Amino acid sequence: MKVEIEELGGCKRRLQVEEAPEVVSKAWEQAFDRVQREAKLPGFRKGKVPRSMIKLHFADDVRQEVARHLIPDVYRQALAETRIEPVEEPDLQEVTLEENAALKFAAVVEVKPVITLGAYTGLAVEHTPKPFAETEVDEALTALQEQHAEYRAVERAADPGDLVIVDYTLTPEGQEPRTETGYGFIIGGGSVLPEMEEAVIGLTAGGSRQTRVRFGDDHRNEALRGKSAGGTFETLDALRTEVRTGLSARRDADNQRALETAVLDAVMAGHTFEVPEALILRQVGHQIEHAREHMRRQGVDPDKVPWDYKKLLEDLRPGAEKAVKRALLIEAIAEKEGLAAADADVDAEVERVAQASQRPAPAVRRMLEQSGDLEGIRHSLGERRTIDFLIEKNQAKTG
Numbered sequence: 001m002k003v004e005i006e007e008l009g010g011c012k013r014r015l016q017v018e019e020a021p022e023v024v025s026k027a028w029e030q031a032f033d034r035v036q037r038e039a040k041l042p043g044f045r046k047g048k049v050p051r052s053m054i055k056l057h058f059a060d061d062v063r064q065e066v067a068r069h070l071i072p073d074v075y076r077q078a079l080a081e082t083r084i085e086p087v088e089e090p091d092l093q094e095v096t097l098e099e100n101a102a103l104k105f106a107a108v109v110e111v112k113p114v115i116t117l118g119a120y121t122g123l124a125v126e127h128t129p130k131p132f133a134e135t136e137v138d139e140a141l142t143a144l145q146e147q148h149a150e151y152r153a154v155e156r157a158a159d160p161g162d163l164v165i166v167d168y169t170l171t172p173e174g175q176e177p178r179t180e181t182g183y184g185f186i187i188g189g190g191s192v193l194p195e196m197e198e199a200v201i202g203l204t205a206g207g208s209r210q211t212r213v214r215f216g217d218d219h220r221n222e223a224l225r226g227k228s229a230g231g232t233f234e235t236l237d238a239l240r241t242e243v244r245t246g247l248s249a250r251r252d253a254d255n256q257r258a259l260e261t262a263v264l265d266a267v268m269a270g271h272t273f274e275v276p277e278a279l280i281l282r283q284v285g286h287q288i289e290h291a292r293e294h295m296r297r298q299g300v301d302p303d304k305v306p307w308d309y310k311k312l313l314e315d316l317r318p319g320a321e322k323a324v325k326r327a328l329l330i331e332a333i334a335e336k337e338g339l340a341a342a343d344a345d346v347d348a349e350v351e352r353v354a355q356a357s358q359r360p361a362p363a364v365r366r367m368l369e370q371s372g373d374l375e376g377i378r379h380s381l382g383e384r385r386t387i388d389f390l391i392e393k394n395q396a397k398t399g
Contacts, residue, residue: 003078010274011110013084019074019103024066028099031065067097075107086111088278110276115332118270121393127262129255137244157202160188164200175358182242260387263394264326267333275324283320284313327383334386341381349377 001023006014032051035058039049054062075090086109096104158164165184171177185191187201199211288309292302334340350368354361368374 001074001077001081003082005082005084008108010113011276013109013111015078015082015084015090015107015109017074017078017103017105017107019070021100021102023074024070024097024103025100027066027070028062031062031069034065035061063097067095070103071095071097071105074103078107084109084111087276088282110278112276112328113273115271115273115329117332117336120267120270120333120390123263123266123270123394125259125262125266125394125396127259127396129258130251132248132251134244136247140243140247155204157204158187158200160197160201162187164203166200168196182246259391259396262396263390264330264387266394267390268322268326268329271329273325273328275321275328279324279328280317280320281313283323284316287316287320288312330383330386333390334382337386337389339382339385339389341378341385345381346374346378349381350374 001020002016002018004016006016008014032054036049036051036054038046039054039058039061040046041049041053041057044050044053049057071092075092079086088110090107090109093106093108094104096102163184163186165182167179167181168183169177169179185197187197195211199209203209288307295302295305350365351361353368354364357364365374368377
């Protein structure tokens, strides 16, 4: 095999490939055998059509069979010999495929850029965390009152049609108890199990009651299907505390994301490199699919929405390009610093997923391996370690 590489840009390569005639002839013979085993002609039994008749009546089938098997095999071998790792399927050009002649083709591929790392530690990062103010609780409560203007706090017992906010503890048979706080629902609205609705009818603020519930045989959680459980319900009159806790946690998360963005922007500012077009388009595709899934959850059929994909590409491209650049830079830093996820970290994450889904960890691991999600978990954990490393190694100036 002969392979010549031509650089067409920072991320694009052209492979000129030539495979020897004897390899092509062998592939042609194998293709003849495969076609002959399945060939049918009047007067001949299946698999008994003479070779001369195969060449006469099934020449196109044989050629297609050769192309289907030989070209991918030769292409993979060319990648192995050149150690090129494309990020997308090749654009095959100038294919010459004839019996007893050399196979020739050109494969244009995109690859990840070679990133020359500059400074990525010791940088000054501008970041001003937004403080949490008690007035935000008042604003949230006011908004909640406006959103549910028809509801008002009452001292009487709860009746059908009332909006109640409760704490509850659910204890399924043979499983650990689960506790939920600040859960709201309308009695009679059908959003919770009937036993839960019945349990809160007649309760006043601060009251509690125990009841038993039964999950349906088609419950979305397989572990709960057909199971019964004991539940303890208590009305929640400390709504302000619940709102404050939620808002404070959200603010902390927002500030952390802002810090990560500031650090990564500072690191990216010192690195310039091309980004593969295929990865940009893939990122845009992911964003569009996320938008479609959001529509489905809102009860809207995305296929009935007029999509202007050309405009979407224009609008989403800058953000997609930045996201790809960020991911490639994090990957390069992780490789240099040895920040790949440890096996123990992956095992711990698999165990967490197993506990959340109430399945045995070995079964969850097999499922993740088969779907390819296990490598995704490993990649995400490594990225998380690298981001934490960059935050630690770059000083954030707070205002």
